[in-house]
Amino acid sequence: MGIHDDAAEIRAGGWRTLAALHGLIDTALEKALQAEHRLSVVEYTVLEALSRQDGWHMRMQQLARAAALSSSATTRLVSRLEDRGLLGRYLCADDRRGIYTELTPQGRELLAAARPLHDTTLEATLTEAADLPELAPLVRALHDLEPTPAAPAKGLTAKV
Amino acid sequence: MGIHDDAAEIRAGGWRTLAALHGLIDTALEKALQAEHRLSVVEYTVLEALSRQDGWHMRMQQLARAAALSSSATTRLVSRLEDRGLLGRYLCADDRRGIYTELTPQGRELLAAARPLHDTTLEATLTEAADLPELAPLVRALHDLEPTPAAPAKGLTAKV
DNA sequence: GGAAAATATTTGCACAAGCAGGTAAGCGGC
DNA sequence: GCCGCTTACCTGCTTGTGCAAATATTTTCC
Numbered sequence: 001m002g003i004h005d006d007a008a009e010i011r012a013g014g015w016r017t018l019a020a021l022h023g024l025i026d027t028a029l030e031k032a033l034q035a036e037h038r039l040s041v042v043e044y045t046v047l048e049a050l051s052r053q054d055g056w057h058m059r060m061q062q063l064a065r066a067a068a069l070s071s072s073a074t075t076r077l078v079s080r081l082e083d084r085g086l087l088g089r090y091l092c093a094d095d096r097r098g099i100y101t102e103l104t105p106q107g108r109e110l111l112a113a114a115r116p117l118h119d120t121t122l123e124a125t126l127t128e129a130a131d132l133p134e135l136a137p138l139v140r141a142l143h144d145l146e147p148t149p150a151a152p153a154k155g156l157t158a159k160v
Numbered sequence: 161m162g163i164h165d166d167a168a169e170i171r172a173g174g175w176r177t178l179a180a181l182h183g184l185i186d187t188a189l190e191k192a193l194q195a196e197h198r199l200s201v202v203e204y205t206v207l208e209a210l211s212r213q214d215g216w217h218m219r220m221q222q223l224a225r226a227a228a229l230s231s232s233a234t235t236r237l238v239s240r241l242e243d244r245g246l247l248g249r250y251l252c253a254d255d256r257r258g259i260y261t262e263l264t265p266q267g268r269e270l271l272a273a274a275r276p277l278h279d280t281t282l283e284a285t286l287t288e289a290a291d292l293p294e295l296a297p298l299v300r301a302l303h304d305l306e307p308t309p310a311a312p313a314k315g316l317t318a319k320v
Numbered sequence: 321g322g323a324a325a326a327t328a329t330t331t332g333c334a335c336a337a338g339c340a341g342g343t344a345a346g347c348g349g350c
Numbered sequence: 351g352c353c354g355c356t357t358a359c360c361t362g363c364t365t366g367t368g369c370a371a372a373t374a375t376t377t378t379c380c
Contacts, residue, residue, distance in 0.1 A: 072339080097357065
């Protein structure tokens with residue numbers, strides 16, 4: 001079992017580390033947000049992405065990419081949040097196939113309430129991860145990242 | 161919307177990047193492995209983890225941690241793989257609560273067949289991600305990781 | 321030695337995800 | 351102006367996941 005070259009093994013190891021850290025954080029956030037605000041991580045992500053558009057609305061597909069979700073999953077996700085009054089859905093004049101979503105005041109409110117918990121949990125989990133020998137290097141690398149300004153991550157760069 | 165401190169914002173950004181990259185890789189691997197070998201990423205991960213134990217068996221809970229899965233999900237996952245004859249499940253004498261799993265020859269065979277695709281897909285996706293400005297730094301960081309030897313990542317350090 | 325607590329795994333249930341298929345709206349050639 | 355093709359979103363179905371409760375086995379503490 002050793003004919004696959006070293007580079008591949010390094011990549012695989014990196015991927016395992018990445019997955020492990022992701023799983024750790026994801027689970028922690030999931031539990032915290034669920035318990036305190038009845039929000040899943042994806043739901044929070046969507047609200048947060050919308051808030052970052054600040055006054056702008058997003059199409060379903062942008063949302064789908066931002067949340068790394070299929071479009072069908074996005075439909076239901078938006079429906080859930082809409083049913084809770086956290087965001088509004090309305091079609092826009094210039095292309096009536098498209099549907100725009102926008103945070104409601106309640107949505108902004110809930111996001112503001114959830115953000116501290118989110119950030120705290122994230123910090124705590126990263127600190128915890130930094131104690132695990134396998135994860136520590138990645139945690140450090142993550143911290144040293146971002147020479148970039150507060151640029152719009154993902155693919156949600158433009159309004160249309 | 162700007163009272164949360166900078167450190168938190170940096171962490172949040174790092175987390176978004178991590179999640180984005182993870183999603184990208186995960187989706188790509190999922191599709192590739194599913195299409196060619198009817199394996200999900202977690203299933204592959206479990207087979208791979210088992211193979212790394214080389215001759216050893218693992219308990220359900222070790223497996224659960226290795227795959228970042230709940231124990232119930234692990235039960236069903238192992239059942240699926242067992243039904244396909246890829247691994248065996250048997251209780252061990254010293255603690256009859258515990259259940260050990262071990263790869264069958266077929267399991268090793270399938271893993272060997274799937275690994276090249278896995279590695280290739282991983283490499284391709286990483287290359288692709290390196291072209292995205294938001295992800296590139298993390299990809300590089302990931303590559304420069306692993307000064308560590310081929311150490312057992314995750315929590316699966318010992319045999320018991 | 322035996323009851324009580326702890327540990328390892330499995331099962332019932334509800335929920336969210338992806339895929340495939342369906343409908344509505346724009347776009348292009350004629 | 352009409353027909354075909356593409357795009358954007360929604361819905362039915364199947365599957366995997368987590369939580370909570372059930373079961374079996376070991377360990378602990380009198």
